[in-house]
Amino acid sequence: MGSASDSRLSKPIEINPAFRYVGIPSSWLRSKTFRLPSRKTSAFLLFSTSLVSLYVYDRNQCRKIREDCVQRVRRISEELVTDANGGVGWMPRSVKVYGARIPEDVEVDRAAQWFKKFIKPILVAAAIDYTIINGTSPGSLGRKIAGEIQAERVIQAAQEKDGIKNPQLRPGLPGYRDWHDKFVQPEGGTLVLGRASLKEFLWGIEKGFKEQIPLDGLDDDERFAQEINKEGIFEEPRSLEESDFGEHHLIPEGLRSVNEELKKAGENLDFENPTTPLFDQVSSQPSSSISLFSFFKKSVPSTPVVIPQSFQDEPRKLIGKHIPPQPPLLLVPFDHPIGIKWWPIKIYRFFNRREQAHRGAQAAMQLVNSNSQPIEPPSDITQTNHFSENFENFEDLDFSIKITGSSHLDFLTPKAERHIRSSYKKVAKNIMTERDAYRTDLKARLAKARELANSVENEAVLSEANGQSEVQLRQEAFQKEKKWKNDLEGWSIVRPGSKVCWDSDMIESLRVYSPSKEIDT
Template identity: 45%
Template sequence: MADGSSNQTSRSSTGSKPNPANVNPAFRYLGIPTSWLTRQGSDRPRLKLPSARTSGFLLSCGSLISLYAYDRYQCKKIKQRYLERVSHLSETLVTNPSNDQFESDNGHWMPRRVNVYGARVPEDVDVDRGTQWFKKYVKPILIAAAIDYTIQNGTTPGALARKISADIRDQRVVEAAQQKEGHDLPDLKPGMPGYREWHAGQHRLTGGTLILGRATLKEYLWGLKNGYEQRIPLDELDDDERFSKHLEEAGIFEIDAYPAEFSSNDDSNMPEGLRSVHEQLMETRGQDESLDSSSSMNDQSSTSPDKKPSNFFTLFSQSIDTPSSHLSSSNSNSNVTTLASTQIPLQAPLLLVPFDHPIGIRWWPLKTYRFFNKREQVELGAQTAMKLIQSQTRPIEPPTNTAGLSEFPKLCSATAVEEKDLEDVNIQINLTGSRDLDFLAPDADLHLRRSYRKLWKRVIEERDLFRKELKDRLIACRQSSASNHPEEAGQAEPLNESQLRQEAFQKERKWSDQLHGWSIVRQGSGVSWSPDMSDALKIYESSHEDPNITSEN
């Protein structure tokens, strides 16, 4: 009887159907058999959904990974599509090298070269953020179209502007010397040294200039305007020597309370370590010139009896003025002392690249959106390359509102500017009314770090503190050199005056460059403009009929 009841119980347990109420509806709607979920007759655990927190975590991670994978897949498709559209341009050079389209005057084809300018984003950790963007999104399309490029990147704000201005000044001096001597450069043939650079110079107007971002546009226009409109002194002083002379005239090393023991009479007996580089160069100019310089200084000192006695630093300033005046008198016969400003010639067309990199915590949502939408950057870089390949240009639009232009010349030197001069700096962004000069405005200026607005204050405070300490260090250095006490064992040897001057020169140069770059790219600074730019500059743009270049089939 007991055995029968047990068999009946086992038959009822094995024959009973699983209760669907105990099954999660999510599995039921997915079509999974109920027997698989209830695990009838098995010791294995039943399948069940994860908890709410685990489900949210998996859903978030899966969504982000899917967005990332989809975006990168689309990036490859977009890049490949544009590469196929321009690849026939480079393939034609291999299959048909005698094509007249690619044959130069000398029967030797050279690739079209463009100049890429990239300025550093203020207070960015990467000094070449813009050029990295170019190499990643624009360079592959240009290489596929057989277009060469050169990159000039500014390591600090304002460095690119000074580099462009210096290159233009050097070019003007060389051209003026060649015109004076009637010297013409011969045409170079393929294979000769320097042919690549010579060919690029001869065909510079057929190339182009890529401007990466608004900061680069400001620095390029400033360098272009300053390079051609600045008067160039034809003296023997370079930029560092001229800046050192400016420091001397500013009286940074003047100490009235404790004058140096060296005077103009015993300048030849001055220790080698205390003489500046300029004074050493003066001794190599010749005996006649040194005699004329010493006589002129003696006459000047005799005519001004109320002037304070000359020391090492005042003598340095006087000796610097002597060669320049001598050079002016020697060049007075030929009436060439300075090279006058010239009109801005025709430049290579500009391609304004809408590169922008916001900095700061407040722009993290925008940067996160851009991280998962790299396909927009790929499309933008490809369209930029297409504009350059298509070579459709138009004249630059002149400004209609002068309030958006910057003052010129904008030489904000750290040796003369004071804190009171920069307290009322205008940070309001004024537009010029030109779509070219207002490129990426005002968003690009607003994307700068807010702390960059007060850079001038930090620089001036650091400069004033250093100058105050420099006076004390100079006094201590002169006292120790006058007493000639031997140094104690284990004590560091103090810096002499020559080393202090070198340290001061490096710091003053750094502060001057920082203020100069800040005055160009800061918020509300405006852009430089010259009426000559209306005829000298052109802008690349897309064609209205066919914005893209299709491959030849």
């Protein structure tokens, strides 16, 4: 019995040849402690290994695409830089990169990050300088573009009026870089990242060149402060002199009876045919009552005051001008969906980053080759608008996606606009509701602050009472009103279904880079 059991123990363990061909050592397989993983463990290892392999393969392909483009454009960085006239200079070619913020995106500069990851390495290898102009909120990029253009228009108008001409500067002199960028700007380029950036760019171009600029010496904040003052949100109640309660409160007790008699006497006077001496002492106010305060008011002169014609006219304005030729546009197909329902697309893009790298490489090669064509005008002009168009009724708007018939103006349509979160459609309505509630509450807070300011003479006592003064409330209201105005303006530009700004001058002033065929998929 013992010998039979010993022979069974000494019998070698049979090994599956498949394990030996895979490369697993036989000593591991003959070990008594070796066990194959369970079914669940095998599924987990297979799934995780597949994901890691897919991730590593995708990133390697991205690196190969980038390195291939870098090798193609490296020769450009070794060539001499020439201008339009054939002169040799030392300033590199410069382009501007416009990236608008995607509505309701937590990342402010997501478009700029995409540019730095997929396009920047190729531009650096080609010795092309770039300047990133990022929009921190919807509409802010368009306001930046329009503000820069209008500031340049004012400077040019002042120089033309005084007969000043900019002298030509040589390399190495102070201010040469700004001068060079200004005069060789049409030879550069403009990168527009995504659909929202295109909408804000066209809006800013049209507003910057076509809007009339008031020459009143005020900045935008001062003009906006005047606008909200005209709306009456800071209006004070009637002064104490004009209210019966105020007169009764200010007149001493010994003179209150005299004031009442004067009021009764004033009701019996005939203001159309004044015959009493009392009328000569009181300013002619046919529909007002006479009181004790009427004797202390200055009489209104009967001779009308002549206002000079220069003061009667409105402030002078710098009229709009023709849109001059702009640097060629490079429409970069950048898009980032927002919302839970787009998570499958985001997961797919995470493991297929080489598609984004290919798009960035194609865009960079278009910029390097510098082959441009005129922008395609819209076939349906009714699907475009102008910067001056605003919306008063934010509830009955059409959110259907507008198609203009132009491949350039319909860039990334309708995919990009569908990727905007649906809750963004209600932004304008929410802002209007919040603003109305705040204005109602502001009137009560202003009345309380004025009452507290009249009763408390020392400002230190007012601050200890945790009360806001009228100046602080005005500053708070100004900041909120300005933010709401900018948000509504940006919402009207980039909301789903908004029309693209278009002007007839853009047919001659805008060009678009042609697609490049050097990058194979």
